[in-house]
Amino acid sequence: MTPFRSKDPIHGFAIVTMIDALGVRGFSVEKCVDFFKLRQELIDKSLFRWKVASKHDIDGNNSKINFYTQSFADTLVFAIEMTEFESKHGKTSFPTGNNEADNLFYGMWLEKIAYVLGDLIRDSLYNKVIFRGAMAAGEYIIHEESNSILGPAVVDVARHYEAFESIGIILTPTSSVLIDNLTKHRNPWSSLTKTTINFKNNREDDIYVVNWPNAFCKENYSKEVIEIAKKDFYEILASIEIPEQAEAKYNSAKKFFEKILENGQQKT
Numbered sequence: 001m002t003p004f005r006s007k008d009p010i011h012g013f014a015i016v017t018m019i020d021a022l023g024v025r026g027f028s029v030e031k032c033v034d035f036f037k038l039r040q041e042l043i044d045k046s047l048f049r050w051k052v053a054s055k056h057d058i059d060g061n062n063s064k065i066n067f068y069t070q071s072f073a074d075t076l077v078f079a080i081e082m083t084e085f086e087s088k089h090g091k092t093s094f095p096t097g098n099n100e101a102d103n104l105f106y107g108m109w110l111e112k113i114a115y116v117l118g119d120l121i122r123d124s125l126y127n128k129v130i131f132r133g134a135m136a137a138g139e140y141i142i143h144e145e146s147n148s149i150l151g152p153a154v155v156d157v158a159r160h161y162e163a164f165e166s167i168g169i170i171l172t173p174t175s176s177v178l179i180d181n182l183t184k185h186r187n188p189w190s191s192l193t194k195t196t197i198n199f200k201n202n203r204e205d206d207i208y209v210v211n212w213p214n215a216f217c218k219e220n221y222s223k224e225v226i227e228i229a230k231k232d233f234y235e236i237l238a239s240i241e242i243p244e245q246a247e248a249k250y251n252s253a254k255k256f257f258e259k260i261l262e263n264g265q266q267k268t
Helices: 029-054 099-126 152-160 173-182 212-217 223-238 244-267
Strands: 010-021 064-072 075-087 090-093 131-143 148-150 168-171 192-198 204-210
Touching: 010 064, 010 099, 010 152, 029 075, 029 099, 064 148, 075 099, 075 131, 075 152, 099 131, 099 168, 099 173, 099 192, 099 204, 099 212, 099 223, 131 152, 131 173, 148 152, 152 173, 168 173, 173 192, 173 204, 192 244, 212 223, 212 244, 223 244
Parallel strands: 131 168
Antiparallel strands: 010 075, 010 131, 064 075, 075 090, 131 148, 168 204, 192 204
16 A cells, blocks of 8 residues: 555545644654654554555455545644455445445444554554544545645544544544444444543534554453553653643543443453
8 A cells, every 4th residue: 555646636535534743833843853753653653554454465455545644733634545445255446326335334444444543542652642633434635736635524524633622533423423323233343432522612522432542452451451551551641741731631531541441341
């Protein structure tokens, strides 16, 4: 999978994610250089995981994937689009034109990408980088010559990636509906979980979020693993200088972390 390149505007359907890093805007020039290097390392690691998870590097799999990324300041936007999927049943082009089938497909893609993003959040925390953002499925348009990415899915994530009082990555309300629809057909994966999110305009909404605490435990909620996860997480937070205006985000993240580990332990 290589970054998508085109001189003409291209219209497609993709999973679009927009993330930024808290506390970076006050960095010195030297710290900004270090941040960009570290962010690229984290993204490259996540892309490698995505390739492995999606199995598009296996010989004989000719599924067609477009990957596009753009960054400005501390914000990163990336879109992953599948235009053709090959399986033992043959080739399928996307979108298929069948709304129900397409919605199920994009719901499954959101789940799969959420696993990779959960690992990204965990790895960034270990490196004292705090990401937050939003993810959505939908239409987008890219124009390589002007280095632009637009469209409904981009507007959707742009409206939400800075609008909530926590860290991590949320699904936009529109894309959360795709997961609700998917759960009517089978049990949801652990990469996403539904929770109440507080937004900056004093609004609450029950939506799906990337289950990044699960990445600390890898779905093993034994007492020993939970103790290690808690030790690591709280040592990370203690080592980070939290801006006064960001305390609500970190407190929300603590509650979410504890809730996921508690629920996981109850199921074991």
